[in-house]
Amino acid sequence: MKKQFIYNLVAATVAILFAWIFYYESLDLPRVAYLFPRRLTYVITILAIALVIEAYYKYRKATLEEQEEGIKVLRASIFTVSIALYVFSINIVGYFITTPLFIFGTMYFLKSTKTRNILLITIAFTLFVYLLFVRFLNLPIPLGSFS
Amino acid sequence: MDNILLGLTNVLTLMNILAIIGGTAIGLFVGAMPGLSATMAIAILLPLTFGLPPATGISMLASLYLAAMYGGSIAAILIRTPGTPAAAATVLDGYPMSQKGQAGKALGFSLVASLVGGLISSIALLTVAPILGGIALKFGPVELFAVAVLGLTMIGSLSQGSPIKGLLAGVVGVMIAMVGMDAISGAPRFTFGNIQLYSGIPFVVALIGLFSIPQAIRLIEKDQELIKPGSIKDKMLPSFKELKSMWVTMIRSSFIGIFTGLIPGTGGDTACWFGYNEAKRFSKHKEKFGTGYPEGIVAAEAANNAVVGGALIPTLALGIPGSSATAILMGGLMVHGIMPGPTLMTQYADVTYTLIWALFLANFAMFGVGLLFTRVSVSVTKVPNKVLGPIIIILSVIGAFSINNNIFNVYQMLGFGLLGYFMDKVKIPSAPMIIGMILGMMLDNSFNQSLMMSQGDYFVFFKNPISATLLAIAAFSLLQATPLFRFIRRKIKNKVA
Numbered sequence: 240m241k242k243q244f245i246y247n248l249v250a251a252t253v254a255i256l257f258a259w260i261f262y263y264e265s266l267d268l269p270r271v272a273y274l275f276p277r278r279l280t281y282v283i284t285i286l287a288i289a290l291v292i293e294a295y296y297k298y299r300k301a302t303l304e305e306q307e308e309g310i311k312v313l314r315a316s317i318f319t320v321s322i323a324l325y326v327f328s329i330n331i332v333g334y335f336i337t338t339p340l341f342i343f344g345t346m347y348f349l350k351s352t353k354t355r356n357i358l359l360i361t362i363a364f365t366l367f368v369y370l371l372f373v374r375f376l377n378l379p380i381p382l383g384s385f386s
Numbered sequence: 387m388d389n390i391l392l393g394l395t396n397v398l399t400l401m402n403i404l405a406i407i408g409g410t411a412i413g414l415f416v417g418a419m420p421g422l423s424a425t426m427a428i429a430i431l432l433p434l435t436f437g438l439p440p441a442t443g444i445s446m447l448a449s450l451y452l453a454a455m456y457g458g459s460i461a462a463i464l465i466r467t468p469g470t471p472a473a474a475a476t477v478l479d480g481y482p483m484s485q486k487g488q489a490g491k492a493l494g495f496s497l498v499a500s501l502v503g504g505l506i507s508s509i510a511l512l513t514v515a516p517i518l519g520g521i522a523l524k525f526g527p528v529e530l531f532a533v534a535v536l537g538l539t540m541i542g543s544l545s546q547g548s549p550i551k552g553l554l555a556g557v558v559g560v561m562i563a564m565v566g567m568d569a570i571s572g573a574p575r576f577t578f579g580n581i582q583l584y585s586g587i588p589f590v591v592a593l594i595g596l597f598s599i600p601q602a603i604r605l606i607e608k609d610q611e612l613i614k615p616g617s618i619k620d621k622m623l624p625s626f627k628e629l630k631s632m633w634v635t636m637i638r639s640s641f642i643g644i645f646t647g648l649i650p651g652t653g654g655d656t657a658c659w660f661g662y663n664e665a666k667r668f669s670k671h672k673e674k675f676g677t678g679y680p681e682g683i684v685a686a687e688a689a690n691n692a693v694v695g696g697a698l699i700p701t702l703a704l705g706i707p708g709s710s711a712t713a714i715l716m717g718g719l720m721v722h723g724i725m726p727g728p729t730l731m732t733q734y735a736d737v738t739y740t741l742i743w744a745l746f747l748a749n750f751a752m753f754g755v756g757l758l759f760t761r762v763s764v765s766v767t768k769v770p771n772k773v774l775g776p777i778i779i780i781l782s783v784i785g786a787f788s789i790n791n792n793i794f795n796v797y798q799m800l801g802f803g804l805l806g807y808f809m810d811k812v813k814i815p816s817a818p819m820i821i822g823m824i825l826g827m828m829l830d831n832s833f834n835q836s837l838m839m840s841q842g843d844y845f846v847f848f849k850n851p852i853s854a855t856l857l858a859i860a861a862f863s864l865l866q867a868t869p870l871f872r873f874i875r876r877k878i879k880n881k882v883a
Contacts (some may be wrong), residue, residue, distance in 0.1 A: 243812075243813075246811055246812045247812055249544075250808075250809075250812045250814060251813075254554060254558060256560070257561070261561060261564075261576055264575075264576050264578070265496055265536040265576075268568075268571075268573055268575060268770045269568075269573055271568070271570050271571045272570070273570045273576055273830065273835065274574075274831075274833070274834060274835045274837070275564070275830045276561065276564045276575065276576070279564070280558055280561070281559055283554065283557050283558060283561065284556050285552055286553055286554040286557060287554065288547075289489070289549050289550045289805075290554060293548060293550055294510055306664065309608045309609060310607050310608060311607055311608065311609070314606060314607065315606065315607035318602075318603060318606050318607075318775070319603060319804070321556060321570045322599065322602075322800065322803075323780055323800060325779070325783070326677055326707045326783060326796055326797065326800045327797075329787075329793065329796065330781065330793045334783075334784070334787075338780055340403070341776065341780070342776050342777070342780065345774065345775070345776040345779075346773065346776055349606055349772040349775070349776075349843075351770075351772035351773045351774070351776075352770060360773065363455065364777060368780065368784065371434075372433070372784055376433075376434065376436065376437035378433060378435055378436060378437065378784070378788040379787070379791040380784065380787070381433065381787060381790060381793055382609070382786075
């Protein structure tokens with residue numbers, strides 16, 4: 240429960256910061272452009288304070304620590320970092336190089352299935368994306384420096 | 387009437403019929419996978435529609451949404467895990483039936499109930515939406531502001547868990563919608579000098595991030611217990627005699643589903659329990675519920691499929707999405723340059739009525755596809771979550787990029803994804819944020835226009851009887867979520883006792 244309280248506290252702080260950064264940005268705007276957003280910043284601040292009060296009230300009332308069971312924090316963190324790396328390397332290396340690397344790398348790390356199956360999924364899915372999005376739907380795909 | 391016929395003529399083209407059948411087939415398989423929700427599937431498959439005409443693309447997504455509701459029952463019945471949250475109540479009687487060797491029959495009841503619920507809600511959509519749309523066309527900025535406020539407060543206050551969190555997410559969503567050029571003054575707002583933000587934050591990018599990235603991470607963060615799905619050995623279609631005693635339950639659940647869908651912020655997950663509980667309450671055999679009683683399946687499945695048409699009524703008539711899935715459908719319209727709001731029923735009548743008819747026909751497609759492919763779809767319930775996670779990421783990236791052919795949108799999608807994951811940990815719902823983003827511009831424009839008309843008098847919103855009533859309902863929906871209301875209710879109860 241303490242963890243949830245801290246999470247709520249962080250969320251409320253982020254919300255207030257977000258509101259007041261927007262408020263500061265609105266100082267140079269004409270009246271018609273700032274009128275509504277400024278009122279929103281007040282509402283966000285009030286709701287964020289209410290969130291902290293509610294979280295504190297629940298924290299005081301709760302007796303047992305509520306725990307989410309079986310979460311593999313390290314695994315989830317590495318997966319999240321790999322998503323970020325994948326997204327930021329697309330523009331440099333290109334979608335069709337980073338994508339198979341990402342599929343194979345993450346599935347191998349997650350031990351999703353047998354290595355042979357991972358290889359098959361990697362090839363099949365990359366090919367599927369290419370045929371569906373590029374050939375059939377003519378959607379633009381970032382090709383990076385190899386374009 | 388002309389528009390209704392126009393929609394019917396439009397939908398009966400080969401391309402649209404193929405899109406409806408394709409959408410229902412994808413929906414069936416997606417719904418059957420416990421790792422994928424209908425909402426997320428629509429979000430990541432949205433790019434598939436970019437290359438199609440607007441009516442065809444949106445019809446495909448609506449069909450997918452409808453079929454996913456039935457698809458969710460496949461995993462619920464066979465592996466005791468609802469394929470979508472809307473099938474949670476189906477588990478109670480579906481799984482015991484499957485254990486008794488009646489998996490086919492259980493799925494057959496689910497399919498028929500889904501068809502009935504879907505058809506009744508499609509008829510409701512076809513009849514109610516034009517009437518409501520006609521009324522909404524007479525609304526000026528004052529009434530539109532009140533409608534948007536009501537939508538937002540209801541979504542926020544009816545969110546599961548804390549209403550404060552729902553409202554906070556909604557208002558932050560409205561604030562995010564303020565980024566970009568101001569529609570009235572033309573001044574760039576909250577762009578922080580970044581030229582990429584001048585056109586605002588595309589809300590489809592935000593919703594792909596908010597719905598897919600957190601789900602992908604959630605799928606891999608826990609070890610999955612693999613349950614071997616039961617096999618379907620018996621006949622699927624129930625006989626007329628078997629269905630005869632269940633018509634009342636099916637019709638009651640269908641209306642429950644429509645009304646649940648109509649209320650912004652509530653969806654299939656609420657409707658299935660509501661339908662199930664009411665069926666149990668009215669039943670002469672209450673003790674049989676939860677033991678593999680077909681009426682339990684029928685009650686839940688008719689209700690969750692009826693939500694689809696119900697949720698589309700406020701979406702199409704007022705421009706206020708009834709659920710997160712319809713919010714994404716609305717996003718699909720916006721990608722094609724169709725702006726949500728009361729004009730959907732007039733200015734874009736061809737697309738809107740095609741969509742309504744497509745949903746009607748999708749029920750029959752779902753029934754056919756369900757009969758043919760339910761047995762095949764059992765195999766997708768075995769796809770491990772650790773395979774689905776990376777694939778969701780790949781599709782999300784391609785989806786975000788293809789909206790504007792801009793890598794900046796992919797970065798934004800990732801940002802929203804990480805925000806969504808954090809919100810998930812704090813138990814802040816993401817659906818109100820998306821709906822806030824949709825309603826943001828409508829709120830801002832109507833607020834400013836109303837004040838201009840009234841020369842700055844804020845009481846303009848209370849002098850107009852329609853807006854005053856709507857704002858009073860909004861205030862009530864806010865108050866009923868506060869501890870003060872619970873305190874008053876308890877006091878009254880004690881006094882009466």
